[in-house]
Amino acid sequence: MTDGHGDDLYRYDEGMVRINFSSNVYQHPQLDGLKAHLNEYFGLVGHYPEPQPRSLERKIALREGISPEAVLVTSGATEAIYLIAQMLRGSFSIIPQPTFGEYSDACRINGHVISYESNEDIASMPRDRVYWICNPNNPSGNVLMKGFMTYVVRRSPRYTFVVDQSYEDYTRESLLSPREMFDSQNLLLIHSLGKRYGVPGLRLGYVTGHPQTIQLLRSMQHPWSVSALSIEAGHYLLDTDKPAVPDLDAYLAETERFRTNLRQKANVRVFETKTNFMLCEIDNMTAADLKFRLVHEYGMLIRDCQNFSGLGSNFFRVATQLPEENDLLVEAISGLNA
Numbered sequence: 323m324t325d326g327h328g329d330d331l332y333r334y335d336e337g338m339v340r341i342n343f344s345s346n347v348y349q350h351p352q353l354d355g356l357k358a359h360l361n362e363y364f365g366l367v368g369h370y371p372e373p374q375p376r377s378l379e380r381k382i383a384l385r386e387g388i389s390p391e392a393v394l395v396t397s398g399a400t401e402a403i404y405l406i407a408q409m410l411r412g413s414f415s416i417i418p419q420p421t422f423g424e425y426s427d428a429c430r431i432n433g434h435v436i437s438y439e440s441n442e443d444i445a446s447m448p449r450d451r452v453y454w455i456c457n458p459n460n461p462s463g464n465v466l467m468k469g470f471m472t473y474v475v476r477r478s479p480r481y482t483f484v485v486d487q488s489y490e491d492y493t494r495e496s497l498l499s500p501r502e503m504f505d506s507q508n509l510l511l512i513h514s515l516g517k518r519y520g521v522p523g524l525r526l527g528y529v530t531g532h533p534q535t536i537q538l539l540r541s542m543q544h545p546w547s548v549s550a551l552s553i554e555a556g557h558y559l560l561d562t563d564k565p566a567v568p569d570l571d572a573y574l575a576e577t578e579r580f581r582t583n584l585r586q587k588a589n590v591r592v593f594e595t596k597t598n599f600m601l602c603e604i605d606n607m608t609a610a611d612l613k614f615r616l617v618h619e620y621g622m623l624i625r626d627c628q629n630f631s632g633l634g635s636n637f638f639r640v641a642t643q644l645p646e647e648n649d650l651l652v653e654a655i656s657g658l659n660a
Contacts, residue, residue, distance in 0.1 A: 329344050330623075331344075334623070339617060339622070340622065341623070342622075343622060343641055344624050344639075344640075345641060346492070346639075347516070347517050347520055347566065348566045348567050348573070348642075349643055350644060352564065356519075359555075359558045360555060360558075363551070370550070372553065374540065375553045375556070378553055378556045378560075379528070381557060382395065382560065386501055387500075387501040388500050388530065391537065392532065392536055393528055393529070394528060396528060396548070397552075398522070398527045399486060399488045399514045400525075401543075401547060402527050403425060403486070403512065404424075404431075405529075406512075407431070407432040409538055410432070413429075413434050413451070414435045414437070416438075416454070417438060418438070419632040420461060420627075420630040420631055420632045421456045425454040450480055452481070452483075456486045457471070457485055458493050461625070461630055463595030463598075463600050465495040467495070468495075468496040468498060472502075472503070475498075481508060482510075485510070485512070488517050488527070489514075489517060489597055490513065491570075493597040493598075507532040507534070509532075511530045512527065515528070518566065519564070521555065524551075526552055574598065577597075580600075580645075580648040584602060584640075584651075587652050587656050588655040591603040601627065601637060601639050602638050602640060607636075608628075609627060609628055610626050610628065613638065616651075620654045625638055625639040
């Protein structure tokens with residue numbers, strides 16, 4: 323597992339961090355209903371859950387308009403990544419950078435030959451390859467167009483495409499649909515209920531793909547990898563279907579306002595984004611120094627991005643929160659970066 327993920331709130335004393343910008347997941351979901359529901363079902367902790375959460379897979383399949391055999395529920399998107407890397411053990415994997423570090427870690431553990439998309443590496447690789455694509459991409463926030471992705475997947479049947487769409491509910495860009503790509507045997511899509519509903523601690527993800535491929539993945543999954551309370555939470559969240567972000571258009575408009583203020587008022591270089599998080603670069607200090615001072619002087623947590631391949635020590639990432647919280651971060655960085 324990559325050391326230094328975002329949302330490392332666990333490293334700090336309780337109450338030290340007042341505002342968390344380090345996680346890409348919106349920090350203000352309305353979870354009172356879920357909490358009350360799980361309190362009623364807390365007795366489930368005294369019993370084993372389904373060895374594999376097939377009831378939840380059936381509900382997701384109905385939502386996606388595909389066969390239940392085309393869905394595998396996992397303990398977060400991360401378990402999906404490691405299962406896929408295990409299934410494709412020893413493959414030649416291409417992982418464009420910078421991106422989520424768990425793809426490389428999972429591939430390395432499972433004996434893949436890894437290329438970071440240099441022309442020399444790709445030219446020497448065999449025709450059978452695996453492409454790992456984060457879309458929307460973490461940490462950059464860029465999105466590959468649906469038409470382009472559809473064309474590439476269908477045009478290249480010898481390549482396997484693993485497309486992680488964990489942040490699909492935080493963008494207005496069109497992405498690949500499990501229903502439309504149901505017949506593509508060379509495609510696996512990774513999804514995250516934890517991110518959609520703002521509950522990453524429950525560890526709820528799922529993979530969609532061709533039933534034959536999903537069956538092979540299923541045979542490699544450990545029994546009881548998803549807890550009883552997480553399964554019950556998944557049912558509740560899908561039944562009520564209240565995303566973490568109630569008004570995505572307003573949220574993305576606030577993201578653009580936040581981005582503009584970081585550039586103009588805090589004198590930070592901010593890259594274009596198609597989602598709620600953005601990659602930034604500061605000149606006058608390292609991201610590690612900025613993170614330390616923001617936590618200890620202002621109670622604000624950001625993501626130091628220097629452990630992303632290809633990014634230097636001055637890169638950091640933030641995710642949009644409430645307008646007043648965003649303004650406080652801009653003010654704090656402005657003072658530190660003066």
